[in-house]
Amino acid sequence: MVPETVLAAHDVAAVRRGNGAVCPAHVGREMNRKGMPRTMPVKIRFPKLFPLLLLLSAVQPAASNGQDIEPFKFFRDYVGLKEDQIAAIRNGKPVARIVESRTPDEVFVFGSVYVQSTPEKYLKLASDIEELRKLPSYLAIRKFSDPPQLSDLDGFTLEAEDIKQLKNCEPGKCELQLPTEAMDAFKQSVNWSAPDAANQANQLAQKMALEVIQRYTQGGNTALGTYMDKHHPAVVGDTFASLLSRSKALPVYLPAIERYLLEYPQAQSENIQSKFYWEKVNFGLKPTLRIVQAIVYRDTRSANPAYAVAVKQLYASHYFETALDLTVCVPDQEHPGRGFYLITLKGSQQAGLTGLKGGIVRKVAVDKTRSSLERALGAIKQKLETQTD
Numbered sequence: 001m002v003p004e005t006v007l008a009a010h011d012v013a014a015v016r017r018g019n020g021a022v023c024p025a026h027v028g029r030e031m032n033r034k035g036m037p038r039t040m041p042v043k044i045r046f047p048k049l050f051p052l053l054l055l056l057s058a059v060q061p062a063a064s065n066g067q068d069i070e071p072f073k074f075f076r077d078y079v080g081l082k083e084d085q086i087a088a089i090r091n092g093k094p095v096a097r098i099v100e101s102r103t104p105d106e107v108f109v110f111g112s113v114y115v116q117s118t119p120e121k122y123l124k125l126a127s128d129i130e131e132l133r134k135l136p137s138y139l140a141i142r143k144f145s146d147p148p149q150l151s152d153l154d155g156f157t158l159e160a161e162d163i164k165q166l167k168n169c170e171p172g173k174c175e176l177q178l179p180t181e182a183m184d185a186f187k188q189s190v191n192w193s194a195p196d197a198a199n200q201a202n203q204l205a206q207k208m209a210l211e212v213i214q215r216y217t218q219g220g221n222t223a224l225g226t227y228m229d230k231h232h233p234a235v236v237g238d239t240f241a242s243l244l245s246r247s248k249a250l251p252v253y254l255p256a257i258e259r260y261l262l263e264y265p266q267a268q269s270e271n272i273q274s275k276f277y278w279e280k281v282n283f284g285l286k287p288t289l290r291i292v293q294a295i296v297y298r299d300t301r302s303a304n305p306a307y308a309v310a311v312k313q314l315y316a317s318h319y320f321e322t323a324l325d326l327t328v329c330v331p332d333q334e335h336p337g338r339g340f341y342l343i344t345l346k347g348s349q350q351a352g353l354t355g356l357k358g359g360i361v362r363k364v365a366v367d368k369t370r371s372s373l374e375r376a377l378g379a380i381k382q383k384l385e386t387q388t389d
Helices: 046-058 072-079 083-090 119-126 160-166 180-189 197-223 236-244 255-263 355-385
Strands: 021-028 095-099 106-115 138-143 272-281 288-299 306-316 320-331 340-350
Touching (some): 072 083, 083 095, 083 106, 095 355, 119 320, 119 355, 160 197, 180 197, 197 306, 236 255, 236 306, 236 320, 236 340, 255 272, 255 288, 255 306, 306 320, 340 355
Parallel strands (some): 021 306, 021 340
Antiparallel strands (some): 021 320, 138 272, 272 288, 288 306, 320 340
């Protein structure tokens, strides 16, 4: 059942900043190569936000004018936040808002909260699977062994309704995101009239999930396959590359991360550590299984150490054709050493969000994504600020 996925509201990117750290991400779906998202009410186009966030994390000059202090200038000029929203973030309230996109299948969400802790502690939290499991919207999450084993997928199970739909899946008409060969395998390998048909389907899904990682670790993005569940095929690797191409700053500030994301497994770096995990999340209308690659970047040798976490979606059973989530930690310039601003940009390209029915689904899904991000930011803030060590 599978080609791809993400982390805690998690997938993909990295950032360097002058005197702080870059932290985990989750950003989702590809963006159209041929056009920029349409102008938002505040005259800001989303594709600019990602590279600008990279710049924000890389250069943080001192400023005597409070209006020009980062990240407030970024909030005001590039995200379009109102003064009351900025004040709420400064006072420790998580704020998330939807950023208008050019087409209905593109969804972008911004979120931020002030945390009285350190970026290093956030990086540790974001890498802790047990802690992530406690965050809102996470139904299950598990790290893969090295090398991945079939036993790692215990608990990787489809919903009853998904299994029911699998029986009749065919190219262009399937409720789960699958390549044609996976649809054929479910039809041919599962005895749908048997009492244990659901168990057979889940065992096959787990085997396919393991094969996704095995193929990816050997062939990279080109091995991720093509979703054929809708009338328009979605080539996973191309979709991801298109999304990543929207960041003009990534190759400038963190070229090692960009190369790793695009050229894995050929691209390697001594500053990068990588791991895989699967998760079951409920960010949308129904529980979704995802497989992700979490990439941790540490450059502690420079004058201004940079830390980044990219969570790259390798597969999602629903909604996300590709996903990229970026979270950065921007130090508090007004009160140095007291805390930092946790800023998240989530972008995604999602299937089935066009037309009358799709429009209704989109509204519900987008609202849930926004509220889910706010809850997650609040939970992260509480966890970090109550830590005793």
